[in-house]
Structure formats: C-alpha cells, structure tokens
Amino acid sequence: MEFRAAGSFISQRTTVPLLVFTLTVFLYLRYRASWHSRCRGLPLPPGPKCIPYIGNVSHMRKPEIWKAHRELCEKYGDIVYVPVLGQRIMILGSPRVITDLLDKRSSVTSDRMQSAIIELSGQDSNFAMYSYGRWWKLHRRAFWQHFLPAASEKYLDIQKDATRAFLQKLLADPSRLCEHIRYTFRVGVVKVVYGIPEQDDHQYVAMMEKVLDVAEAFTPGRYLVEFMPFLRHIPAWVPGAGFQHDFAGWRNVTNWVRNNMVEKTREGMVNGETSQSIVAQLLEQMDEEDAVTTADKQDIIKNVALTAYEGGAETTYSTLRSFFVAMVLNPDVQRKAQAELDAVVGSNRLPEHNDLPNLPYIEAIHKEVLRWAPVLPFSLPHMTSEDIEYNGYFIPAGTLILPNSWACLHDPKTYPEPERFMPERFLRDGKLNPEVSDPAQFAFGYGRRVCPGRHFADASLFINIAMVLHVFDITPPLDENGNPIQIEMHMANRLVSHPMDVRCTITPRSEKARELILT
Ligand code: HEM
Numbered sequence: 001m002e003f004r005a006a007g008s009f010i011s012q013r014t015t016v017p018l019l020v021f022t023l024t025v026f027l028y029l030r031y032r033a034s035w036h037s038r039c040r041g042l043p044l045p046p047g048p049k050c051i052p053y054i055g056n057v058s059h060m061r062k063p064e065i066w067k068a069h070r071e072l073c074e075k076y077g078d079i080v081y082v083p084v085l086g087q088r089i090m091i092l093g094s095p096r097v098i099t100d101l102l103d104k105r106s107s108v109t110s111d112r113m114q115s116a117i118i119e120l121s122g123q124d125s126n127f128a129m130y131s132y133g134r135w136w137k138l139h140r141r142a143f144w145q146h147f148l149p150a151a152s153e154k155y156l157d158i159q160k161d162a163t164r165a166f167l168q169k170l171l172a173d174p175s176r177l178c179e180h181i182r183y184t185f186r187v188g189v190v191k192v193v194y195g196i197p198e199q200d201d202h203q204y205v206a207m208m209e210k211v212l213d214v215a216e217a218f219t220p221g222r223y224l225v226e227f228m229p230f231l232r233h234i235p236a237w238v239p240g241a242g243f244q245h246d247f248a249g250w251r252n253v254t255n256w257v258r259n260n261m262v263e264k265t266r267e268g269m270v271n272g273e274t275s276q277s278i279v280a281q282l283l284e285q286m287d288e289e290d291a292v293t294t295a296d297k298q299d300i301i302k303n304v305a306l307t308a309y310e311g312g313a314e315t316t317y318s319t320l321r322s323f324f325v326a327m328v329l330n331p332d333v334q335r336k337a338q339a340e341l342d343a344v345v346g347s348n349r350l351p352e353h354n355d356l357p358n359l360p361y362i363e364a365i366h367k368e369v370l371r372w373a374p375v376l377p378f379s380l381p382h383m384t385s386e387d388i389e390y391n392g393y394f395i396p397a398g399t400l401i402l403p404n405s406w407a408c409l410h411d412p413k414t415y416p417e418p419e420r421f422m423p424e425r426f427l428r429d430g431k432l433n434p435e436v437s438d439p440a441q442f443a444f445g446y447g448r449r450v451c452p453g454r455h456f457a458d459a460s461l462f463i464n465i466a467m468v469l470h471v472f473d474i475t476p477p478l479d480e481n482g483n484p485i486q487i488e489m490h491m492a493n494r495l496v497s498h499p500m501d502v503r504c505t506i507t508p509r510s511e512k513a514r515e516l517i518l519t
Contacts, residue, residue, distance in 0.1 A: 038387050042394035045090060047081035048072065056082040056089075061221050063493055066377040066406035069093070073407065079393065085227045087113075088399040095414075095437075098403045098446060101390060102382060106447030111383035113400050116229040120247040121217040122254030125303045126310055132385055132448070138292060143304045144452045146278045152455040155192045156353045159460050162188035163467050164350065165198075167517045170472065174506035177324065178317075182209065185316045186309075188460060193308045194265045195277025204261065208309065211257045214250040215314050218495040258306045279305050312453050315375045316460060318498035322373035323365070323465055325489055326421045327474040328504045333423060334474060337361050338509070341470045347512050351466035353459060360432050362466050364423035366458070369465075370409075371439035372421050373489070375496055377406035379445040405442040471513040477503035 050056050059082060062068040072080045073093025080091045092098045102109050111132040118129045127139035145151065166184035170177070186208055187198045199205065217223065223243050225231040236244035266283065268274030282301045286294065327334045340361045345351045356363060381402050388395040410418035414437050415425060426436050440458075444451035451457070468474075476484035487504075491497045508514040 038396065039394035040389075042389060042392060044088075045079045045081040045393045045395070046076040047083075048076070050083065054085065056084050060084050064491070065220070065493060066404055069378075069402070069404050070407040070410075073404065079391070087227075088396060090395060090399055090401050092401060092403045093407055095408050095411075095442070098405075098408065098442075101388075101395075101401065102403060102446035105388065105390075106449075108386040108388060109382050109384055109401060110448040111385040112449075113381060113383050115226050116232045117217050117223060117226050117247075120225070120232055120251065121214050122251035122258075123214060123217075125254065125258050125299075126307045127303055128307055128311055128380060128449075138296075139300055139304055139307070140452065142282060142300055143308065146281070147308075147452050147456050149455045152459060155188070155456060156459060156463075158191045159188045159463055160353065162191070163460075163463050164517075166464065167467060167471060170468075170506055171508060171514065171517050177502060177504070177506065178321065181317050181320045182212070182313070184320075184464060185313055185460065189309050189312055190261075191277075192456075193278050193305050194261050195268055195274025195280055196261070196264055204257075204264070207253055207257050207260075210253045211250075211306075211310065212313050212317075214254065214310075215494065215496050217247065217250060220493070220495065254306070257309075258302045262302050262305060278308070308453065311451075312457060314496045314498075315451075316457055318375040318496060319369055319373070319457075319461055320464055321502045322489075322499050323369045323461075323468075324474055324502055324504055325487065325499045326365075326369060326372065327469075328476050328487060329489065330421050331475070333365065333421065334469065337365055337423075337469045341466065345466075345470060347510075347516075350516055351463070351470055353463055355466065356462060359466060360427060360430065361423060362469070363432060363462065364426040365469075366461050366465055367426050367439050368421055368423040369461070370443040371415060371418075372409075373491060373497075373499060374406050374409055374439075374443050375498070376443075376445070377404070377491075377497055378402040378495075379405050379442075380449065380495075382446070382449065403442075403446060405445075408442045409439055471509055471517050472506050473509050475505045475507070477505055 048056060048059070059068060059072075069080075069091045070093065072082070072091060078092065078094040078097040080093065082089050082091060092101060112129055114129075114131060118124050118126075123129050127136055127143070130136035130139065162184050165187060166180055169180040169183060173180075183198075186205075190196050190198065190208065196204075223246075225243060231241075231243075234241045234244070236242075236248070262279055262283075265274045265277055265279040269280050269283070274280050279301060282297075282304065286297045286301075292300070340359055341351060344358045345355055351359070351362075381400050383401065384395055384397050384399045386397050409415065412418055426432055428435075440454065444454040444457075476487065479485050485503065487501045490500050492500050508517065
C-alpha cells in the first residue's frame with residue numbers, strides 16, 4: 001500500500017510538468033501554424049533588434065520621440081516594426097505609406113487601441129478613443145453634421161466675439177497668456193456646443209478647466225497601468241497605487257462636465273436661451289424615430305458635446321501657443337503680417353473672417369504654425385482591425401500604427417529648411433501657392449478618423465492670429481533689468497504636444513489699437 005502510494009505520488013510529480021510541457025508545445029505549434037496561415041510566409045516589416053516581449057521600451061521613452069522615429073525610418077525604411085511589451089507597433093515614415101495605409105485602406109486601419117487608461121480616466125465617453133464600429137459611427141455622424149464646412153460658418157460670429165474678449169484679457173493682463181488662450185477657445189466652443197455664455201467664476205468654468213488636465217494621463221510611459229492593465233485592480237490604499245487617486249479625480253470631473261453641462265442646456269431651452277446650440281438641436285432630434293434607443297441617444301449627445309470640447313481645446317491651445325513663440329522668434333514675419341493687415345484692414349476696425357482671401361500672408365502664417373509645431377506629432381494612433389499585406393510585408397490585425405506626421409511636415413524635400421518658421425514657403429507672387437503641400441493633410445490626421453473639427457479649428461485659428469497681430473506687438477520676454485531673454489522652441493513629449501516656453505511681452509501696437517480692443 002505504502003509503496004503504491006509513493007509510486008502514485010512520484011508519477012503525479014512527473015506527469016503534471018509533462019502535461020504542462022506538452023500543452024505549451026501544443027499551443028506554441030498551434031500558434032505557429034495559425035501565424036503561418038495568416039501571414040502566408042510574408043515577413044513583418046524590418047525594425048531594430050530587441051529583447052523578446054520587452055521589445056523597444058527604451059526607444060519609446062526617448063525625448064522628442066518623433067525625431068528618434070525618423071532616424072529609425074532612415075535606417076530601416078518607410079515602415080518600421082517596433083514591438084513594445086507584447087504590443088505590435090508600426091511607424092509610418094513617409095506621406096506615400098501613410099496615404100496608402102491610412103487613407104486608401106482606411107476601412108481596416110481606423111481602429112483605436114483600447115488601453116486601461118481610457119476607462120480609468122473617464123475618457124470612455126470621448127469618441128475619439130472608440131474602437132472603429134457602430135457606436136463610434138453613431139457619434140461621429142452626430143458630431144459631423146454640425147461641423148461640416150457650411151455648418152461651421154454659423155459659428156464665425158461666436159468665434160469673433162470670443163477672440164475680441166481674448167484681446168481685452170490680453171490687454172488687461174498679458175502675463176496670463178496661456179490662461180487667456182484657454183479662455184478664447186472655451187468661450188467659443190461652450191457657446192456653440194452648449195449654448196451657454198461664459199460666466200466668470202462659475203463652477204462650470206473651473207470644472208471645464210480641470211477636465212483638460214486629463215491629457216496628462218496620456219503622456220507616453222507616465223503610468224505603468226498603460227502596459228500592465230491588471231494594475232488597475234490594485235486598491236488606492238496600497239502603497240505605490242497613488243495613480244488610482246489621479247484617475248479617480250479625472251474620472252469624477254469628466255463625469256461632472258459630461259452630465260451637468262447638457263442639463264444646463266436643457267434648462268436653458270425652456271426660455272430659448274440655449275436653443276441654437278448643437279446640444280439643443282441634438283436633443284430636439286431625439287424624438288425622431290430610428291433604431292437607436294433613447295438612453296443611447298442621451299449618451300451620444302453627452303459624449304459628442306464633451307468630445308467637441310476635449311478634442312478641440314488642447315489642440316487649439318497648443319497651436320496658438322506655438323504661434324506666440326513663432327512671433328517672438330521671428331520679428332520680420334510679424335512686421336510683414338502687420339503691414340498686410342494695415343493695408344487690407346486699416347486701423348479703424350478689427351479683421352473679419354471674410355478678409356481671409358485678401359490676407360494670404362496671415363493664412364500662410366496659420367499654415368506654417370500647423371506645420372512647424374504639429375500638436376499631434378503621430379496624429380492619434382490608429383490600429384488595424386484585420387490582417388493586411390502591404391508592399392510584401394505582413395501587418396497583423398491589432399497592430400498599433402504611428403504615422404510620423406511630424407516627419408512629413410519636416411521633410412526638407414517638401415518644406416526646405418523645415419526648422420525655420422517661414423510662411424513665405426506657401427506663397428508665390430503674393431498669393432497662396434497651390435503647389436506646396438498643405439500641412440492640413442498631415443496635421444489633422446487621416447482616413448475615416450480625420451479630425452472632424454478642422455473647419456472650426458481653421459476659422460478659429462485664422463481669426464485669432466489676424467486679430468492678435470492687428471493690435472499687438474509680440475516681443476521677447478524681459479529679465480528684471482529689462483533686457484530681452486532668448487527663448488527656444490521645444491515641444492513637450494506628450495501625445496498632445498505643446499511648446500514648453502511661451503514667455504513673451506505683449507503690448508498694444510498703438511493708442512488706436514488699444515481703442516479698437518476696448519470698443
Ligand atoms: C489646431 C487644431 C486641431 C488639430 C491640429 C487637430 C488634429 C486632430 C488629429 C490629428 C486628430 C486624429 C485624426 C486621426 O485619428 O487620424 C483629431 C481627431 C479629432 N478632432 Fe481634432 N484637431 C484640432 C481641432 C479640433 C477641434 C476644434 C475639434 C472640435 C470642435 C476637434 C475634434 C476632433 C475629434 C472629435 C476627433 C476624433 C475623430 C475620431 O476619432 O473619429 N479637433 N484632431
């Protein structure tokens with residue numbers, strides 16, 4: 001008996017590892033067979049050698065990563081494979097490859113990666129983060145109908161009023177430039193989307209400010225939970241799990257804005273105050289019959305409104321910040337722009353949107369800012385939803401695609417001396433030169449996910465640039481002895497990037513300009 005018991009114990013000790021080993025080999029062989037039938041012998045694109053599973057973590061944490069990615073493409077070609085912690089990632093390094101994959105094959109390259117951070121931070125209500133599918137399409141359609149070029153024209157007066165208020169704030173306290181830039185976009189978009197006029201010191205203003213801090217969560221590599229989703233289950237009280245507090249804060253503020261702002265619009269509709277807004281129109285359409293349930297429609301309205309604000313705020317903010325830096329660093333450009341404004345607009349009024357065809361230099365500055373300092377150097381990363389074959393390479397479903405928009409916008413063949421801020425590159429004989437590649441084709445993203453707010457953004461940026469240059473001189477910041485400080489242009493290493501040093505001196509161009517601002 002004792003002997004049999006010992007024998008069964010020994011056999012158990014050897015059988016279990018043997019079973020595990022056999023199962024592992026079986027699963028591995030099955031994986032290999034399925035991989036071979038999927039890739040049909042095609043290789044993955046080339047890329048740097050890396051440690052198994054860990055991949056290229058160190059590469060992904062490099063400063064100004066868009067430059068490091070360009071170097072990889074110079075070494076390996078226009079499409080480079082850089083796996084990181086088990087995630088397949090491909091960098092696209094040229095306009096041709098980006099167009100082929102993200103525009104022409106957009107039906108299978110429009111997905112988004114679903115990371116734990118999205119839900120933890122409350123960004124699961126932002127449809128820019130959604131997987132490609134029916135739920136995303138319903139949101140995008142609801143959004144897009146209100147931001148088509150013709151629809152965007154309805155918002156020009158609101159944008160103009162917001163910019164005028166921005167000028168007044170700049171005049172009163174130029175040292176709070178960044179705060180005022182946030183203000184100009186918020187005032188415009190909150191009026192357009194929710195129909196609510198700016199109310200200083202109101203709770204909602206503070207909450208709408210706070211909601212933008214969530215961009216921090218998406219700083220590449222900032223939170224380990226991005227790569228190790230199981231960490232999300234660690235309670236906040238466990239030492240080292242402080243990230244749970246950060247995420248809870250962002251989630252709460254996002255939910256507050258998402259729910260309360262739509263309620264404010266609904267209340268305002270009773271006496272007609274908010275009836276012209278996008279949310280009011282969407283709420284009215286809710287009664288129309290279709291396959292979407294009322295609960296889903298309510299969610300869509302809340303999400304679309306929040307996404308319009310979140311999608312536009314950081315991007316427009318960053319672009320305007322870059323504009324101020326460009327003006328500090330390029331006084332000649334500023335002088336030429338002001339000469340054009342003086343000739344076309346004169347000193348008795350502020351510029352209007354319909355001055356645009358007569359202000360090619362201002363329009364060239366607008367294009368050059370988008371090119372020089374792209375806010376989303378990799379757009380928002382796309383993801384493949386099916387296996388693809390491209391140029392003899394296999395790109396599996398679930399591959400994260402990083403189009404290097406920055407590299408396309410800094411390609412010296414398309415834009416000579418790309419580091420220089422040179423609006424003249426877009427002009428020929430005093431007019432916009434249609435032969436120069438429009439930076440918008442890279443700055444606003446690609447295919448079915450291309451930025452649906454771009455017409456709104458363009459109109460807003462144009463009027464801000466034109467009005468600011470018409471009435472203000474932007475010069476270097478001064479030290480305590482009144483000497484100019486030399487600033488440098490460096491973009492922060494974030495998904496939504498922005499220039500780090502925007503110190504400058506802002507003064508009215510003349511007494512007449514001061515009067516124009518105040519009237
Ligand atoms: C300078 C200003 C702006 C820039 C440079 C910009 C750029 C971009 C880029 C690169 C994308 C990703 C496209 C892709 O996935 O390929 C995007 C998406 C998006 N943008 Fe903008 N954007 C700007 C302003 C705005 C504004 C003002 C709004 C709203 C009014 C807006 C709303 C959105 C939305 C909703 C998405 C997500 C689209 C989707 O995933 O279907 N953007 N934007």
